[in-house]
Amino acid sequence: MEIIKTLDLEMSFINGTIKTDVLKGINININKGDFAGIVGPSGSGKTTLLYCLSSLEKITSGSVLFMGKDITKYSSKELSELRKHDLGFVFQFYNLIPNLTVYENILLPQVIAGEDGSYIDEILEMVGMKEYKTYYPNQLSGGMQQRVAIARALVNKPKIIFADEPTGNLDQKKGLEIMKILKRLNAENEITIVLVTHNEDYLDFCNKKIRLVDGHIVK
Ligand SMILES: Nc1ncnc2c1ncn2[C@@H]1O[C@H](COP(=O)(O)OP(=O)(O)OP(=O)(O)O)[C@@H](O)[C@H]1O
Ligand SMILES: [Mg+2]
Structure with a gap:
């Protein structure tokens, strides 16, 4: 089943x-359960x-379909619902909030989505960070912050x-650990991954490989 499809997507x-x-x-198709890798020169x-693809940038022409719906036509309210419930983001520089503990950093999106924090311990276990719940980001290594x-x-x-x-900010060993976590989430939890x-x-690690040049x- 298609999760994301683009049609003549242009962006200037x-x-x-x-x-x-x-x-x-x-023009790309990403199916549910894919681990898609996007590579190409700087x-x-x-x-x-x-x-x-993830609605964070407005496109110039064409369309981006998420589960069959053209999200480029969504209102900002619809987009924020989509981001809150269906999309997850991971960036090179972790973007954790320094004054919040590990637990609080993870809790934040749930608070925004109006849910309780009951699932957090389970997730911390999944990324191997359960013992660090009360730490602050500056007390963790880069690999741990990314987890x-x-x-x-x-x-x-x-x-x-x-x-x-x-993994752009991590050494090879820590980078590989992050990749293995993503792979596990993909294989065991059926989360589709789009990786640059x-x-x-x-x-x-990827079953779909997309090479971009210019x-x-x-x-
Ligand atoms: N806000 C912006 N305004 C104008 N041009 C931009 C902006 N952001 C990116 N670009 C240009 O768009 C092109 C693609 O940038 P992009 O960041 O998508 O490349 P990338 O493949 O991710 O590169 P890298 O591997 O270095 O991260 C570049 O030529 C860049 O200069
Ligand atoms: Mg880039």
Whole structure:
């Protein structure tokens, strides 16, 4: 079953009088349960594509269908419902809130979604961070902070997780640990993963491989 599909997706940035065409007619299908990897040179449009797929960036033309519905036509209220309930995000720099503990950082999206925190211990267990519940982000290594960020992405039980270079800030060993966690979530919890990475080795984790060059899919 298709979870995300794009039709002739184009995206240009406009700054003053300068227009930069970044995505030039992207057609992709991502199915439920896929582990999709997006690779390509720096500046090829990987992050922009991920943001367009995940509703964080407005597209210029074409469409993005999420479970058959064109989310580019959604109101901001509909988009925020979609993000709250169906989508999870993991970024390169973790983006944890420094003054909140591990537990509170993970609780936050649940509070926003108006739910209790009953599921958090289970999620902390899934990412191997249960003993660190009361720690603050600056008391954790980069790999641990990224595991907390994954836990936070999981808390509203998303159907899909978008990850932009989640290992980009980590050494090889810690990067591999993050990849294994994502793979487990994909295999055991049936969460669809869309990963942007510079590391071609990680394509081994992916059943769908998308290579982007200069805003086009080349393979
Ligand atoms: N806010 C913006 N305004 C104008 N141009 C932008 C903006 N954000 C990105 N771009 C341009 O869009 C192109 C694609 O950028 P993008 O960040 O998607 O590339 P990327 O493949 O993720 O690169 P990297 O591997 O370095 O992260 C680049 O030419 C970049 O300069
Ligand atoms: Mg990028």
